[in-house]
Amino acid sequence: MISSTRPERGAPAAGTLPASEGLEVRLASRPVGMPTAANFELVNVPRPVPGDGQVLVHNLFLSVDPYMRGRMSDRPSYVPAFELHAPLGGGAIGEVVWSRSDAFQPGDIVTSNLGWREFALATAGDLRTADRRLQPLSLHLGAFGMTGLTAWAGLQLAEARAGETFFVSGAAGAVGSVAGQLAKVRGCRVIGSAGSAEKVRFLREDCGFDAAFDHRDGAFLEHLRREAPDGIDVYFDNVGGEALEAALGSMRLHGRIVMCGGISGYNAEAPRPGPNNLFNVTTRRLTLRGLIVGDWLGRRGEFEAVMRGCLRNGTVNGRETVVDGIEHMVDAFLGLFEGRNTGKMIVRTA
Secondary structure, three states: OOOOOOOOOOOOOHHHOOOOEEEEEEEOOOOOOOOOHHHEEEEEEEOOOOOOOEEEEEEEEEEOOOOHHHHOOOOOOOOOOOOEOOEOOOOEEEEEEEEOOOOOOOOOEEEEOOOOEOEEEEEHHHOEEOOOOOOOHHHHOOOOOHHHHHHHHHHHHHOOOOOOEEEEOOOOEHHHHHHHHHHHHOOOEEEEEEOOHHHHHHHHHHOOOOEEEEOOOOOHHHHHHHHOOOOEEEEEEOOOHHHHHHHHOOEEEEEEEEEOOOHHHOOOOOOOOOOOOOOHHHHOOOEEEEOOHHHHHHHHHHHHHHHHHHHHHOOOOOOEEEEEOHHHHHHHHHHHOOOOOOEEEEEEOO
16 A cells, blocks of 8 residues: 555545655667666656546556567557656556545555555556465566466467477566476476576576586577587577577477567667578477567467466576666666666566
């Protein structure tokens, strides 16, 4: 709860309530290359007042995700570009503090895509009730949220099976760490790449990976030849670039590649050439599948049943890097591209 004096359903008009403001992060200009703090603005705005059918949500945790970089550019994509001088949207979990909707009561915990702001005005269609028994609540944005759903969906696409060798790049990140652990649950031999010795230890000791390597310590292909001399069956790609090229050079016959992300190129100022060994797709009869998590929302219940059990029995470690204060939102976002997170990057507002 944010306050013992929060307005109840059917609260009086806004003028009779204590004055209140909240912070929100807006896109000030479109980045060219790596974003900087100058591309964003932190604005103090009056707390919104719900109209009929609306609720006011106080966001408690905000999601920080690499895909958001693409929405900061004004170019065609699978999701609309962010508007300039408007709050950025992102995953959030918060508490209903004022409801004028029959669907929600004050005190309900809800998830939405109305993040990057302290207070959000929403309709019932914008919100999804969260299970407050699942703690910490931020897991609804990470392993139990869209992050986990993305990882789970990738394993469905890849049809990963027991006994296969599974390689995931960006393995110490939000999606990669969960994907590797779910592959272990399926009985795969799991290899992960990460960007530091500390993250390699996290993958081996906390996530149970069979092997992990620091991609900054030598070439990707050399590492893969050492850790998987007989090749890999499934590659879960979060990085693109050199990692994808190395995986293409290491795939077994009829291997499968799930293309989830390409963070190595998100801030490139011009398109990069593709892998020089793409013809391996033909000679090794590989399957490449693109993954957009929005296509899997209809199977979220199936995913949640699996993940709830994994979190309960400890077979999935939902590691988070938590940054306190919405005023540090931009720094947390930029940290994704500098490797400052292990697991899911989360900003706690209160």
